[in-house]
Amino acid sequence: MSQQATTAKRDGFSSRFGLIAAAAGSAVGLGNIWKFPYIVGENGGSAFILVYLISILAVGIPVLLAEFIIGRRGQANAVRSFKKIAPNTKWSAIGWMGIISAFMILGFYTVIAGYTIHYFILTITNSFAGMSAAQITDTFNNFSSSSTPIIYTVIFIILSLAILFGGIKDGIEKYTKILMPGLVGIIVLLVIRAITLPGAGEGIQFLLKPDFSELSIKAILDALGHSFFSLSVGMGTMLTYGSYISKKENLTSVTFSIAAADTMIALLAGLAIFPAVFAFGIDPTAGPGLVFITLPNVFLQMPGGVIFGALFFLLLFIAALTSVVSIFEVIIAYVTEELKVNRRKAMGLTTLAVIVISTFCALSQTSDSALVFNGHTLFDWMDLLSANVLLPIGGLLIMIFLGFIMKKSDIKDELQQGSKSIKNTMAYITVTKFVAPVAIAIVFLTGIQALFS
Numbered sequence: 386m387s388q389q390a391t392t393a394k395r396d397g398f399s400s401r402f403g404l405i406a407a408a409a410g411s412a413v414g415l416g417n418i419w420k421f422p423y424i425v426g427e428n429g430g431s432a433f434i435l436v437y438l439i440s441i442l443a444v445g446i447p448v449l450l451a452e453f454i455i456g457r458r459g460q461a462n463a464v465r466s467f468k469k470i471a472p473n474t475k476w477s478a479i480g481w482m483g484i485i486s487a488f489m490i491l492g493f494y495t496v497i498a499g500y501t502i503h504y505f506i507l508t509i510t511n512s513f514a515g516m517s518a519a520q521i522t523d524t525f526n527n528f529s530s531s532s533t534p535i536i537y538t539v540i541f542i543i544l545s546l547a548i549l550f551g552g553i554k555d556g557i558e559k560y561t562k563i564l565m566p567g568l569v570g571i572i573v574l575l576v577i578r579a580i581t582l583p584g585a586g587e588g589i590q591f592l593l594k595p596d597f598s599e600l601s602i603k604a605i606l607d608a609l610g611h612s613f614f615s616l617s618v619g620m621g622t623m624l625t626y627g628s629y630i631s632k633k634e635n636l637t638s639v640t641f642s643i644a645a646a647d648t649m650i651a652l653l654a655g656l657a658i659f660p661a662v663f664a665f666g667i668d669p670t671a672g673p674g675l676v677f678i679t680l681p682n683v684f685l686q687m688p689g690g691v692i693f694g695a696l697f698f699l700l701l702f703i704a705a706l707t708s709v710v711s712i713f714e715v716i717i718a719y720v721t722e723e724l725k726v727n728r729r730k731a732m733g734l735t736t737l738a739v740i741v742i743s744t745f746c747a748l749s750q751t752s753d754s755a756l757v758f759n760g761h762t763l764f765d766w767m768d769l770l771s772a773n774v775l776l777p778i779g780g781l782l783i784m785i786f787l788g789f790i791m792k793k794s795d796i797k798d799e800l801q802q803g804s805k806s807i808k809n810t811m812a813y814i815t816v817t818k819f820v821a822p823v824a825i826a827i828v829f830l831t832g833i834q835a836l837f838s
């Protein structure tokens with residue numbers, strides 16, 4: 386690293402609210418609003434929610450806290466932080482895996498993120514008016530299997546760059562401080578609209594009435610896997626953000642606030658969607674098509690549907706934007722610090738690479754695409770390999786690193802900042818350093834099977 390880079394003051398979050406907005410912004414994403422509601426629906430409602438909460442406590446939060454500790458201790462990007470804490474070891478490979486995961490997730494995530502712009506425009510211009518359910522399905526299939534999504538993906542990436550451009554304090558923090566309260570406001574409005582519809586009760590019951598008979602092994606694994614993706618852990622995102630957290634901040638309380646915010650928003654998303662779906666007698670188990678096929682049908686029948694539909698896709702857009710920005714930052718921090726280029730150049734290089742990958746991902750969804758391997762499109766591979774392989778391995782290694790490699794005195798030192806007592810947190814780490822790796826290993830081994838089925 387150049388002398389200048391080592392001595393220059395590191396950019397960072399300037400307030401606790403800004404830090405929480407940015408990190409919760411990373412956590413709250415398509416995973417909360419698009420995926421969580423439909424996996425809850427498929428897996429038995431509130432019984433599944435209970436398992437999910439346990440997974441968050443046993444696996445998600447420990448890895449999140451670990452990433453914050455490692456990042457703030459390392460004061461550098463995901464690769465260098467490990468090098469600084471454990472010099473002359475191979476643990477920095479975790480950082481490398483994180484960078485590879487970041488490219489893969491950006492590859493497919495920005496494509497879906499681009500859909501939200503298209504769907505926002507379709508809803509606000511009332512384009513679904515007069516369409517039958519079949520026509521709404523065709524609209525989605527025709528769009529997603531054409532090359533049009535590439536345009537929206539590129540627009541989406543450019544919008545994220547506008548946020549990233551200002552760095553941490555004057556970029557990510559500044560914008561997420563506005564976007565996240567906006568997101569909360571929109572979701573609350575949508576929940577009020579949904580639960581006041583005649584016939585909403587059935588949907589609320591579907592979501593909240595525990596049905597343990599539906600709780601399969603698959604449900605438990607889904608809950609564990611999702612707790613991981615949803616908190617943005619296992620690939621250095623929170624580690625990189627951790628390196629920007631001020632030394633005054635209490636890491637334990639920040640970690641719990643973020644996990645609570647992430648879980649609340651996921652639950653609210655369920656409450657915004659299912660009561661409405663039931664009120665109009667539409668099948669709630671549409672799976673991944675729930676948002677882009679089922680919901681336009683719902684909005685078409687709902688009083689004020691144009692406004693509420695547009696607000697919903699705006700919500701999805703904001704959620705995706707603040708997540709994409711955080712994934713980008715993993716790579717940009719690495720490129721700036723290691724290749725010794727300025728932020729603007731690092732952003733340019735990273736963006737070019739990401740646009741190439743997402744274009745291939747989008748093209749792999751088109752009809753007769755050659756980018757299909759072993760029955761899965763390139764898009765699916767990026768999703769499966771990152772969520773089922775790289776994130777669990779990353780999380781497992783991060784927990785082992787914190788629990789068994791890092792000096793206890795270093796951990797204590799990080800936890801003591803801004804904190805009165807660290808006794809409970811240390812006890813929590815002592816238990817979860819065994820529980821979390823075992824649970825993750827199980828999810829990983831079963832997740833791998835999905836790749837070959």
Ligand code: PHE
Nearest residue numbers: 412414415416417614615617
């Ligand atoms: N947590 C985000 C979501 O729920 C996705 C994400 C994964 C973001 C990994 C950053 C890193 O959509």
